Amino acid sequence: MAPSGPSGSAAWTSGHLAGELRDLLLATESVEAFLQQLVGIAVEAIGEDVSAGITVARSGHPATVASSDADAAQFDEVQYGPDQGPCLTAMRANKVVLIQDMASDERFSKYRMRALSLGARSSMSLPLAGGNEAVGALNLYSRAPHTFGPRAQAQAQRFADEASRALSLAVHLVRGVEVTDQLRAALTSRTIIDQAIGIIMGQNRCSADVAFGVLRNASQNRNVKLRTVATEIVTAVGKAEASTGHQFVD
Template identity: 30%
Template sequence: MAQRLPLDELSTVVARIQGLLLTEEKATTAVRLLAQAAKESVAGTIGAGVSLMDARGRRTSSGYTDGIVSQADAIQYECGEGPCLTAWAAEEPVLVRDLEGESRWPEWRKAVRGLPIASVVSAPLIAGRESLGALKLYAAAPGVYDASSAALLQLFAAPAATLLAHIQASEAPHRMTEGLQASLYTRDLVNRACGVLMERSGLTHEAALQQLMKFARSENTALQHVSERVLAGTLPPGA
């Protein structure tokens, strides 16, 4: 039987999720924190998980509380079907009261037959007009989840989706900045290596750069690594 949380307790749980997620920059950490909070919300739940997916339904990030969730989810992605993928694609909650009597997802049901999963509830993570993924709970006994469980999970999913979307968006500038910093570092490294070759062999900057590129191709390595060897004095003479 699903646990019906009073409104004030539910608000406390959601506030806790918000507080946790807003202090994190990584979506992978955020989904793990959300999964743990969701698991604690319904008695009888043996595992909870959050999966973020791209437009083609491919998992981009995931967090789960127990190994059973990871196994059941992995089988969904392998089979291309399952309650969580349906919740994500249909953008509506999916409730499985008793997996034994379920007729949907025949391949997935057959594949998870050996796992201790008897009931499932999953809700989509929708931010604006975009479905980001799904939040799901697994139970070992049938009848653990009902309509109130699905409603509760939706209450979790709504603010969580908004927060996860915010985290993903805020990470983009960080990724761009990190990429720019790496690019600038590599450019500086190559220029310094060219300067060493110019002084050592009397080459022009362009000729020194060509020499670095030629050696990188012959060694099947990155230009950055060749430059590091030049600066360290470990590049063979005449290379």
């Protein structure tokens, strides 16, 4: 059952959230898709009158990687120019930043007036930790002041805790896929190189060490990768064998 708003979100228990986010992670094909679904669940869990965005540091620069609506994207992005705001502080200082009313809260002076002009009145930014690979913030915004009372704050913290665990797992899974792809590519390269060495040995009646030296010298002289030279040799031999028109008889 969807909650009626921030004050009515207690129906989402930590166990419910954990199961929901785990299922979501298993059902999505990328971290980006997972984060986009995540902000939708955040709005449902914390309140339908709330906008949600996720900021992640990419190569040292903040970027909004998911947002529930245009409001969240705008309220996030106006912080990046002046390099000041609640989501950046939450992410960099690893602490929750709560603004009950931007009209009276005098922090973040460079950000505050721009956010007010866009209609933001209250916000809550919570740090997200995805292991050593990703650091970000879950950002919640409202066009009304004092939206985030004690119950909404507690629910948002529970959600951020579970989201951090899911994000950490997502990063781990992605790294696992990357490592598997790298190993597969390495094995493919090794196979092609071994095939090329075998061809050179057969053509020159030489040892494997000598054949590898021939391959390496060709790579260095042409300033191309060893695998590229090996692939050319294997392909050329394959075409030559195909052009002889071998026929196979049962």
